Amino acid sequence: MKKVKIEPKELSGEISIPPSKSISHRAVIAASLSSGVSEISNIVMSKDIKATCEAMKQLGAEISEVKAENERVKLIIKGIETFKAPKASIDCNESGSTLRFMIPIAMISNSEVSFIGKGKLVERPLDVYYKIFDEQGIHYETKDNKLPLKINGSLTPSTFDMRGDVSSQFITGLMFVLPLLDSDSKITITGELESKGYIDLTISVLSKYGIVIENDDYKAFYIKGRQVYKACDYRVEGDFSQAAFWLVAGCLGEKITSSDLNEASLQADKEVINIIKSMAGKISCEDNSFIAQKSQTKQTVIDASQIPDIIPVLSVLASVSKGTTIVKNGARLRIKESDRLTATKTELNKLGADIKEEGDTLIIKGVSKLRGANVDSWNDHRIAMAMAVASIRCEGSIIIDGASSVDKSYPNFWQDFKMLGGDICEQS
Numbered sequence: 001m002k003k004v005k006i007e008p009k010e011l012s013g014e015i016s017i018p019p020s021k022s023i024s025h026r027a028v029i030a031a032s033l034s035s036g037v038s039e040i041s042n043i044v045m046s047k048d049i050k051a052t053c054e055a056m057k058q059l060g061a062e063i064s065e066v067k068a069e070n071e072r073v074k075l076i077i078k079g080i081e082t083f084k085a086p087k088a089s090i091d092c093n094e095s096g097s098t099l100r101f102m103i104p105i106a107m108i109s110n111s112e113v114s115f116i117g118k119g120k121l122v123e124r125p126l127d128v129y130y131k132i133f134d135e136q137g138i139h140y141e142t143k144d145n146k147l148p149l150k151i152n153g154s155l156t157p158s159t160f161d162m163r164g165d166v167s168s169q170f171i172t173g174l175m176f177v178l179p180l181l182d183s184d185s186k187i188t189i190t191g192e193l194e195s196k197g198y199i200d201l202t203i204s205v206l207s208k209y210g211i212v213i214e215n216d217d218y219k220a221f222y223i224k225g226r227q228v229y230k231a232c233d234y235r236v237e238g239d240f241s242q243a244a245f246w247l248v249a250g251c252l253g254e255k256i257t258s259s260d261l262n263e264a265s266l267q268a269d270k271e272v273i274n275i276i277k278s279m280a281g282k283i284s285c286e287d288n289s290f291i292a293q294k295s296q297t298k299q300t301v302i303d304a305s306q307i308p309d310i311i312p313v314l315s316v317l318a319s320v321s322k323g324t325t326i327v328k329n330g331a332r333l334r335i336k337e338s339d340r341l342t343a344t345k346t347e348l349n350k351l352g353a354d355i356k357e358e359g360d361t362l363i364i365k366g367v368s369k370l371r372g373a374n375v376d377s378w379n380d381h382r383i384a385m386a387m388a389v390a391s392i393r394c395e396g397s398i399i400i401d402g403a404s405s406v407d408k409s410y411p412n413f414w415q416d417f418k419m420l421g422g423d424i425c426e427q428s
């Protein structure tokens with residue numbers, strides 16, 4: 001689907017939130033590294049999760065899909081017995097998580113491995129790994145620091161000094177493999193660790209598979225070598241990054257209930273609840289469902305450093321809230337599927353929002369209404385979905401180009417939008 005045209009309408013109803021993409025990646029990898037068979041239920045085979053499954057299969061995991069309800073599947077994963085050398089390049093498509101997680105894992109095969117990808121992934125930074133390869137004398141080839149990347153060598157247990165402000169995905173990547181090395185390792189973080197919640201998720205999923213990582217206040221992580229992954233059945237909980245779209249939609253329109261979320265979740269983007277409440281958004285919680293209702297919201301200050309994925313949709317809410325909202329510490333938003341600071345500002349301003357970018361800060365002055373216009377997703381799923389939510393408050397129809405970018409994480413997004421009453425039609 002290239003373009004969608006949306007006629008402004010308030011949405012309402014109940015939505016079963018799709019499973020967490022971040023947890024799905026981690027569960028698929030941990031099960032693939034385990035001895036024995038694991039069942040991972042409540043998975044959506046979005047493009048990113050498919051890329052991770054294909055990568056683990058290339059290394060020797062056996063993964064089969066059992067159809068469950070709606071678009072969800074259960075994966076039966078027989079863990080890798082002997083690591084295989086990948087026969088072809090590992091295609092990470094547009095998934096930063098897949099690339100940063102798979103690099104150290106594929107190196108266990110101790111053969112030459114190569115990585116390819118598409119879109120902005122080709123240029124998303126990998127320097128944190130290149131520094132480690134240089135320190136450990138690992139041979140790698142890349143042109144202008146872009147994919148494709150070839151690596152020949154394996155990691156040695158060590159103390160790894162890693163920057164905390166580029167992407168937490170490098171730290172998660174090492175956490176998958178350091179337990180398998182033949183002696184102990186330590187990761188020390190230089191600077192402040194951003195996206196901490198994603199590290200909590202990694203440690204939590206790994207612990208279910210028998211792996212222990214000691215966290216010394218996010219400044220250092222101690223990882224014993226010679227640990228063994230043990231197969232474990234796992235049901236993936238709902239995704240707060242995706243729920244954010246419907247929670248904002250509920251505050252802009254009518255009542256929307258987002259179900260299948262875990263009230264006690266470790267997901268960083270659960271913070272969306274506190275942020276919307278701080279903006280006077282009406283959100284209540286009942287039995288792991290969150291109910292959002294039409295609200296007159298007001299300005300706030302949002303620190304983007306721990307929650308980069310929910311900034312586009314929170315900017316939609318801020319655009320039609322009273323007062324001026326500040327989104328600060330957004331530097332890492334520029335190295336996602338798009339430059340999310342510029343994309344959010346540019347596309348929402350086309351709809352009549354009043355957003356300025358100053359350094360890595362967005363200054364969002366609330367306006368009383370938005371207007372219809374043609375906007376672009378910048379091939380970023382989170383921009384496409386944020387624009388769809390913005391349509392609720394537009395005074396004319398909006399056309400979103402690059403609508404199929406949602407397939408990266410939420411292939412059923414447009415069906416769900418329609419199910420809640422959205423008036424959309426596909427355009428060629």
Ligand SMILES: O=C(O)C1=C[C@@H](OP(=O)(O)O)[C@@H](O)[C@H](O)C1
Nearest residue numbers: 022097167168169195198308309
């Ligand atoms: O580990 C993960 O699952 C993720 C970590 C975050 O990235 P950064 O650590 O690069 O901010 C987040 O933006 C991404 O969507 C998923």
Ligand SMILES: C=C(OP(=O)(O)O)C(=O)O
Nearest residue numbers: 094095096097098309336
């Ligand atoms: C940035 C994202 O994912 P990734 O880094 O895995 O591409 C995302 O899902 O918004």
